[in-house]
Amino acid sequence: MGRSRSQRRRVQVVQKALSPSSVRAAGGQSFTPDQVAAMLRAVTNGQISAGQVGGLAVPLPRSPYDNVPFGPGTPLPVQPINPVNPATGRAEPRQYNYPVSWNLPGIQDRIVPFSVLRAAADQISLFRRCIEIRKTEVGTLAWDIVLSQTAIERAMAERPSDTRADVEKDLRNRMSPLVGKYVDFWMTPDRRNGLTFVQWANKVLEDYFVLDGIAIYPRRTRGGDMYSFEVIDGTTIKPLLDQYGNKPAAPNPAYQQILQGFPRGEFIADLELDEDGNEVLANAYGTDQLIYFVHNVRSFTPYGYSAVEQALDDGDLYLRRHQWLKAEYTDGVMPAGWLKAGEGQAQWSPQQLAEYERALNDYYAGQTDTRQRFRILPWGMEPDIRNDLGERYKPDYDLHLITMTASHFDTMIAEIGYTQPGGLGSTGWHEGQENVQDRKATRPTVRRLQSMITNMSRHYLDMPKELEFKFLGLEEEDEDAQDEVANRRVMSARMTINEDRDRLGLARFTFPEADKPFISTPRGIVFMEGAGQVAPGELITPGNGLDAPLPGRDPDGAAGQTAAGGSGRVLPQGKPRYALPPPPDADGDGVDDANERKSATTRKAQVADEIAAYRRYLKKGKSRQFEFHYAAPADLEAAGLLQDPADD
Numbered sequence: 104m105g106r107s108r109s110q111r112r113r114v115q116v117v118q119k120a121l122s123p124s125s126v127r128a129a130g131g132q133s134f135t136p137d138q139v140a141a142m143l144r145a146v147t148n149g150q151i152s153a154g155q156v157g158g159l160a161v162p163l164p165r166s167p168y169d170n171v172p173f174g175p176g177t178p179l180p181v182q183p184i185n186p187v188n189p190a191t192g193r194a195e196p197r198q199y200n201y202p203v204s205w206n207l208p209g210i211q212d213r214i215v216p217f218s219v220l221r222a223a224a225d226q227i228s229l230f231r232r233c234i235e236i237r238k239t240e241v242g243t244l245a246w247d248i249v250l251s252q253t254a255i256e257r258a259m260a261e262r263p264s265d266t267r268a269d270v271e272k273d274l275r276n277r278m279s280p281l282v283g284k285y286v287d288f289w290m291t292p293d294r295r296n297g298l299t300f301v302q303w304a305n306k307v308l309e310d311y312f313v314l315d316g317i318a319i320y321p322r323r324t325r326g327g328d329m330y331s332f333e334v335i336d337g338t339t340i341k342p343l344l345d346q347y348g349n350k351p352a353a354p355n356p357a358y359q360q361i362l363q364g365f366p367r368g369e370f371i372a373d374l375e376l377d378e379d380g381n382e383v384l385a386n387a388y389g390t391d392q393l394i395y396f397v398h399n400v401r402s403f404t405p406y407g408y409s410a411v412e413q414a415l416d417d418g419d420l421y422l423r424r425h426q427w428l429k430a431e432y433t434d435g436v437m438p439a440g441w442l443k444a445g446e447g448q449a450q451w452s453p454q455q456l457a458e459y460e461r462a463l464n465d466y467y468a469g470q471t472d473t474r475q476r477f478r479i480l481p482w483g484m485e486p487d488i489r490n491d492l493g494e495r496y497k498p499d500y501d502l503h504l505i506t507m508t509a510s511h512f513d514t515m516i517a518e519i520g521y522t523q524p525g526g527l528g529s530t531g532w533h534e535g536q537e538n539v540q541d542r543k544a545t546r547p548t549v550r551r552l553q554s555m556i557t558n559m560s561r562h563y564l565d566m567p568k569e570l571e572f573k574f575l576g577l578e579e580e581d582e583d584a585q586d587e588v589a590n591r592r593v594m595s596a597r598m599t600i601n602e603d604r605d606r607l608g609l610a611r612f613t614f615p616e617a618d619k620p621f622i623s624t625p626r627g628i629v630f631m632e633g634a635g636q637v638a639p640g641e642l643i644t645p646g647n648g649l650d651a652p653l654p655g656r657d658p659d660g661a662a663g664q665t666a667a668g669g670s671g672r673v674l675p676q677g678k679p680r681y682a683l684p685p686p687p688d689a690d691g692d693g694v695d696d697a698n699e700r701k702s703a704t705t706r707k708a709q710v711a712d713e714i715a716a717y718r719r720y721l722k723k724g725k726s727r728q729f730e731f732h733y734a735a736p737a738d739l740e741a742a743g744l745l746q747d748p749a750d751d
Contacts, residue, residue: 198348315407445483
């Protein structure tokens with residue numbers, strides 16, 4: 104029987120969608136649409152495997168969702184576009200649904216062309232001002248090649264018995280001979296064009312803020328040594344994709360340079376993975392490498408999203424405001440005021456009105472004194488002065504547009520030359536804005552640039568991982584805040600005094616307490632070392648260690664007990680230790696004889712006063728020893744304040 108028109112159309116569609124090459128089996132055989140449909144049904148029913156179907160995928164098990172009322176429905180069996188993985192029988196996912204034939208010239212997913220971004224960055228004055236401020240802010244910072252903090256931490260973990268200063272000293276001694284070579288290179292990173300670091304960094308930051316696509320060509324000498332890092336125009340670079348939407352691995356090209364609408368050069372990605380999964384240079388293709396850095400990486404495009412592109416909408420509004428202001432001076436037709444004609448002028452001809460208007464304007468034009476005088480208008484005329492003109496030119500709206508546009512570049516309006524109006528507390532507000540600027544703009548940009556340069560140095564200049572590129576000077580601007588943080592760390596046992604002095608570059612203290620962590624409490628300093636060997640509730644303090652006997656006590660008695668490390672100990676409030684001289688007597692034992700000559704009444708009062716003073720002393724929670732001159736152990740026991748030291 105013949106097929107209907109709809110059936111014939113359906114067969115034609117299937118034949119177009121499933122060409123012989125797309126369903127070709129391992130032996131080169133192709134299938135008709137009916138055969139493909141039959142195989143799909145067989146795969147869905149589990150009758151055949153992926154190996155029997157060639158490019159078709161083995162579906163995962165499915166539950167009968169169709170039997171559930173208002174259910175989600177059973178998923179259709181997949182027909183992959185990418186090749187099937189023989190190990191799983193299914194295809195791996197694509198990064199995103201990229202346009203067909205992406206790698207061909209002229210195919211892209213950019214909504215805003217690079218040429219528009221370049222023009223906006225140059226023609227919108229506010230954009231250019233913000234970009235130049237950010238470039239100057241970052242590019243002119245001092246820099247150096249220093250020890251990596253990660254390397255220091257690893258070395259300390261490998262040498263737990265050594266101090267941080269000793270570890271850093273050993274690393275510095277090993278790395279110092281290499282530092283000079285890398286510093287000399289980065290003084291002029293682009294030798295081909297003779298660009299210093301500041302000039303080179305300006306080119307990098309220009310493409311960072313305008314395009315979010317930094318392209319750097321690592322040029323080598325004929326001997327294979329690195330010669331210079333040349334920043335090329337990022338608008339000419341087209342990132343290529345593999346079948347999964349990823350960056351193609353070497354030796355496949357990962358980038359092409361498009362000039363005059365056609366590929367004029369192709370390059371491989373600068374890094375590849377070795378057998379252990381570590382990033383290494385594709386040295387076999389050293390002359391065909393390209394560094395392409397994108398900060399705002401997204402899952403649906405290989406291109407970035409720059410600050411200029413984000414600010415286009417607000418920048419367009421700011422530009423139109425400027426255009427309106429210019430038109431007011433060139434094409435504006437709204438006068439400063441009007442004169443309403445009344446009944447007396449109803450019979451005037453247009454020529455008469457024009458003559459009177461010209462005469463009146465000529466009379467007052469440029470005549471400041473004349474404009475201060477009264478003028479009697481013809482009968483029926485009334486002045487109509489527009490009072491809303493000033494509202495249209497107030498700077499508040501312009502300041503709002505400037506703030507909104509500059510925020511995309513993380514730039515404070517004070518840096519552009521505008522001040523935020525405010526009364527009391529406005530100085531603190533600007534200081535707070537400066538802290539925000541440093542936290543969300545300067546430091547992130549600096550860290551990204553540091554990371555990029557450090558990776559380039561390690562991969563192309565063979566710089567050891569113990570070294571890193573670092574910008575200097577940011578710590579000095581926030582020195583007070585860092586000192587406050589360091590003080591809290593020292594007082595909470597997270598850092599020792601000598602470690603803080605290492606941070607400041609000061610000489611270390613030689614006494615051992617400077618290398619011991621401690622906690623500062625209202626009752627004194629508590630050293631962490633040996634704290635676990637002291638009874639709960641007791642305070643560890645320096646200077647009055649338990650290894651020293653209390654005055655007036657037997658060195659071999661209970662008062663001679665010691666804590667680990669020789670730290671002193673004082674009982675908590677309500678259970679004080681006492682330090683007593685021998686009680687006064689008359690046998691010439693060296694005690695003040697004046698006390699022996701006092702009357703019993705006087706001595707009783709003195710004992711009572713001393714016990715009262717001792718009670719007040721206890722309420723203050725002091726940690727030092729209290730010295731008794733008049734009260735004897737019997738007096739303390741009678742007052743309920745004596746406790747045998749052996750009981751604690």
